[in-house]
Amino acid sequence: MRLRYSDVTPEKLYLSRRELMAGAIALAAIGCDVGAEATAAPMPAGAPLKATPNAAYRVQDAPTKFDAATTYNNFYEFGVNKEDPARLGQTLKPRPWHVQVDGLCAKPKTFDIEEVLKVAPLEERIYSLRCVEAWSMVIPWIGYPLAALLKQVEPRPGAKYVEFTTLKDPEQFPGQKPGFFGGTLDWPYTEGLRLDEAMHPLTLLTVGMYGQVLPNQNGAPVRVVIPWKYGFKSAKSIVRIRLTDTEPKTAWNKAAPQEYGFYSNVNPKVDHPRWSQGTERRIGEFRRRTTLMFNGYADQVASLYTGMDLKKNY
């Protein structure tokens, strides 16, 4: 079944996109040189973003409604409530934006976001997303393998880990302002992967979703998506990617080490201290589903962890 965005996109947005395309056709007809995608102009969140669907990476379940995926978000930079990111998202300015890629590599480089978009062809992949809080969604992301970007800076043999850093700017992220009782997390938000996890073809450097530029509340302008790990591992609004030889400190691990490990692979057999990870509620469904090992990606990633005690390395 081919996914139609009318299934998952609100009609207003769907129609406005059509209008935009109709406008582009009209302009082309009167002789203006307008490419199918006007890549020269900075693309605002919500603008259409073209990508080639990659049939090898699509789960069979129906995608979550666009409205749900953009209004129910854990993004503590905007606030601790799930409706905060959608409500306050406009304070984030995704342009201009730079991503510094450095550390243990031969060619460290600071990429302009427009350059990031062109490192590899954009593809659409439909991944399932499992939150550590035992709910899940299915989301059509747009991006390319993170490996493509990392190869550009040529990691040195000593590089064993990758650290992601999210923007720290209380003006753009109201949740980072120190509150009356102190802050929530230790800003900036950092996350990390082992280098082989980061280079895995499933690990997606993501710039869009649902056929459009990534909305602010979903981590604009650029984030990673690691579908076999709990959602919080997939760092949003990234400003720095650093190659390192030591395991990076990660934000939630610092906040509650016994609850959020460095690996945080989706694992129905290892409970969160406060709840079972054996089941999950798919947003839009009534009954709980059984959670799958590595969120259903075991065939592709289980070999990364051969011989490891996943209870210990949670």
Added chain:
Amino acid sequence: MTTRGRVALKVGVWAVALAPLAALLYGFATDDLTVNPIEYVTRQLGETALRLLLATLALTPLRIVSGWSWPITLRRLLGLLAFFYAVLHFAVWIVLDHFFDWHTMGDDIAKRPWITVGLTALVLLVPLAATSTTGMIKRLGGRAWRRLHRLVYVAGILGCLHYIWLAKKVLIQPWVYATILMLLLAVRLWNSGRGLARRAEQKKAQKIVIGSRG
């Protein structure tokens, strides 16, 4: 307070206490209970139960501090409303969240301290609700009844603990409830301390009076 004033007060309490339930029913009718409705409904019911329980526990401190007697007339009503919401909260957990998956729920009760204490708080409220009628007060006798109903303090503490333990440690809200509960209990402790001191002094005064006679 006049009879009319008392009636108005009770009507007001009913209206305020049932508003959260009305909001949930309205949200259900208009399909506006967030994209994760079961989680939302569970949280709203639980939080309302805790608020009403703390409101119940605030009545005596309010009387102590203000000297008014009317707060006590609301104690039974507020306590029963708190119990009502706690039961709904638990029922949603069983029916909507776990859909009668007794095995998983049993596991959760045994393994997760926050669920254990939450369920214990609810269980403690059952005998209190059952003995809330005037007839039961008479049958038990004021003294035994009062002693039994001290369980409400335990339920309040466990209710707050339930919230603290279930929430992420970076969240502040559960601690707000716990702080309010501590303040309310502090007022009672201060008051009973004062009462004890007063009685001790009275005894001393009596002794002196007796002594001066002899």
